[in-house]
Amino acid sequence: MDDPRQRSVEMFKPAKGKRRTLLKQEESSESTVGHLVEEARSKASSIQQSVSKALTGKSEEGFTMGMRSPAPSYAPQPAWVQFLKSGMGYAVIAAAGLVLIFLLRQLPKLFKGMGGSRQKGRWVNDRSLGGKAIFIPDGQTMASVSKGYDLATAEERDMARERATLQVGAPAPQGTPQREEEELPEWWNPSPALHVSLYYKDEAEKNAKSIVRELEDAKLAGIDYPVSSLINLRQTCGEAGIKVRPRTAGGRDAMLRSAAEAAVDAAMEQSGAQLGGMPPAAFITGLAGDLDVPEEKAANIALGTVASKARSALIDACAAYREQDSQEAIYQLLRLAGLLEALPLPARSAQADLVAASISQKATLAEREAIFKTYGRMEPKTAGRVAELLGFDPELVVPQLQAELKRVPSKKGSSSAVQ
8 A cells, every 4th residue: 555654755765876975975074074173283283382392492292282281391590590509609698798797887987987076085285286276085195196297386387388489480599509418416416325223224214104104194184295394304314324215206206396495495595594404405415315216307306496486586576676676676686696506507407498488578688687787796606597597698798797897896786786
């Protein structure tokens, strides 16, 4: 019988040729899909290798899509980091730390001097520095503070500046005798060595050191060196033939300068003056040996003091002449005469040139001529030394003075010359 269901199935069943075509199309689509998958996998592998090379420089194997990602890689550390991690690096870090700690401890000392005015101490006027006021912190001595200062007096510095001003561009006059090397003054006569018992010498050394400490303490307290202590020191050392050394060379020179000032003042105030039974020259030269001051340096200190005092006397005499005060002018010249009698400056010395340069700046030619003539009438023996101090050539002016003295009697008084 005719079955309607069977007929409908056969109606929709494809023909035999069509069925083969459909099978081929399915196979072709399957191969196309497989090819695409393989191509995608190949590109993925190429991308994975490129990424791996960019990160580590090496290609990694076994990368598959959908699998776990490779372990992260790090860039190599710099050489200095590797050095610091080594044993030598740790040593360098430790040494740097110690240096930093040391510098931090030194910072208070570096900034300590910035607040000098806030430090505890006192101000002292030091005559060895020309009356300069210096600040002495607590715990320090004047010698240590004034060690770096110039020990020349204010007058000596003024004389040097004036002399330097005159010498700039000034040619030496023709026929002027050349100055020989600096020599010791004619009155420089050191004390001879003495031979005493050891016991007496030891006792004298103890006493001398005690006197030196008193002098240093007085200076530290802002007091000038006592002349009595300087005389006592000279007598103690002279009787035993010993030497004593102060703590510093600056203090030693200051003591000798104070002794020279005392000797010069004594010579200017009284003819034939003595200090502790010693003439001014013997006192200076003896104390220079007692303090173990080099001979040339000691002589320069003494001559500088003499020149400074002579300059002051001549300036005062010229000022008195300018004011027509004959008595004051003669008084100053008499003081100068006593100084040059006891402690004369060497002929054509550097100190005399300094005084002459200073006087030439402060007095006129007429004033200097009047002062020279007045002094020459009073003290013709040392007139040549005063001529040098006033800036004159002794070989020219002294013969003129002698000729004038022969013509004019000296009894008319020296006061007429300063009118």
